[in-house]
Amino acid sequence: MEKIFLIFLLLSQTVFAQHKKKVVKEYPLAPQIEEYKIPEDELLNSNLKGSKWYFDLKNYKETELFLDKDKMKSDVLYFVDAKNFQISINQKNCKSLIKGTYQIMKTNGGTTTVQKGHQPFKIKSPYQKCVAKFSGFLSRALGVSFNENGEIMEMKEGEIYSPITVPGF
Secondary structure (H helix, E strand, O other): OHHHHHHHHHHHHHHHHHOOOOOOOOOOOOOOOOOOOOOHHHEOHHHHOOOEEEEOHHHOOOOEEEEEOOOOOOEEEEEOOOOEEEEEEEEOOEEEEEEEEEOOEOOOOOOOOOOOOOOOEEEOOOOOHHHHHHHHHHOOOEEEEEOOOOOEEEEEEOOOOOOOOOOOO
C-alpha cells in the first residue's frame, strides 16, 4: 500500500511540475492619459506676458488674493512670457522666489474663470517653508478675473473636485 501511495505521489508531482503557470495577460492602459491641452485662442497667456501685478502677502487670505498695478506693494507676480511666471516675495521675515507655468483661460465676458478642476498655476520651484500656504493656494483650482479696466486681478479658490481615477488602480 505504501508503494502504491509513493508511486501515486511521485506521479502527481511530475504531472503538476509539467503544467505551466497561467500567465495573466496584462493590457496596457490607453496611451497614458494626457493632460488636456487648452487651445491658445482660449487662453489669456499672450495678453498677460510681460505684465507685472503687485500685492502684499500680509493681506492674502486663504481663499482669495487681490493684485493690482500699485508698485508700492512689496510682492510681485511677473508673467515672464506666455507660459512662465515668477513671484517675488519681499516680506520682512521671508524673501522668496516662486517660479512655474501658467494657463489662464478666457470666458465670454473677457474675464477668466476656472474650468472644472483647472489649475491655472503649476509651481516648479522647490518647497519653501515661509510661503508654503501661499504656494498651496496657487496650486489649487483658482478662478481668475479682471475688472473692466484690467487694473485689478482677483484670484479666488474654485470648487474642489476629486481627481479622475481609473477603476482598479
